[in-house]
Amino acid sequence: MATTASQEAFLRTFHAEHPAVTAEAFSRGRAPDGRSSYEILRDRVAGSRHVLDVGCGDGLLLELLAQTNGRQLAGLDLSAESLMLARDRLPLSGARLEQGRAQALPFPDDTFDACVSHMALMLMGEIEQVAAEVSRVLSPGGVLACVVGGGAVGGEAYDRFLGLLLSTLEGMPSSQRIPRLGDRRTRSRDGLDEILGPVGFAEVEWETVPIDLSGPVQQVWASVSGLYDLGPLDQATVEELRKSFFAEARELTTSNGRVPCAFKVHVATARLR
């Protein structure tokens, strides 16, 4: 079992090389109502003025949140390189952007009325400590809204990609495999209740939303190949994987040249009692 320190070391190294990978891979994805998963999260905290993004990456969600006038925003991430990109976003010039760990938030008690987290909570070790910290920096009645990954929809290109990736990884030495990241309980409603209930949150509201990433094969590959698992693989192995993926994608391609691709996200919201 990887320690939290080794998980975080992996994440720092990966994002030093790929500081904007999640936004690049997933911001074009759309839910059935036309919103991206970032926009869904933005809308979950529409009435909140003081908002913290935990695991903010390159600041895309914060930039969307900054569309509401008069908001005070803060973001925290392990990755110095991702935060540099966030600092370059003009609407975030007034935001407080901190490098640090969600397990030790550098903010006083009762600072925010909402915490958001897009595709990050599910990667964090010592999750009870993260929950305690989020609860501490939220004001009474404050809300935590997060998006966590929910896997493939099935029968489309992401599903096929995961199948290919799994068989690729089976033959790989441990030096080319990533540490197990985060706590699986964050990916289910009951699990999240188990984590959040003891630190004062009411029951989690839970919605599963399909996100469509269909497009030309190159674009779909650019999205799916952003996964952490590809980070430690050597170039020749990634190239083999890419070729196999293109071959499978050809079978799926529709008459208008698009490869159907989708994944699920869980959108979870919990309010402090």
Ligand SMILES: C[S@@+](CC[C@H](N)C(=O)[O-])C[C@H]1O[C@@H](n2cnc3c(N)ncnc32)[C@H](O)[C@@H]1O
């Ligand atoms: C998959 S990326 C998502 C980035 C961004 N939220 C987005 O969706 O574009 C996960 C982010 O969480 C950050 N992260 C993971 N564990 C963390 C922790 N314990 N404390 C702070 N940030 C963390 C990583 O550095 C990374 O930037």
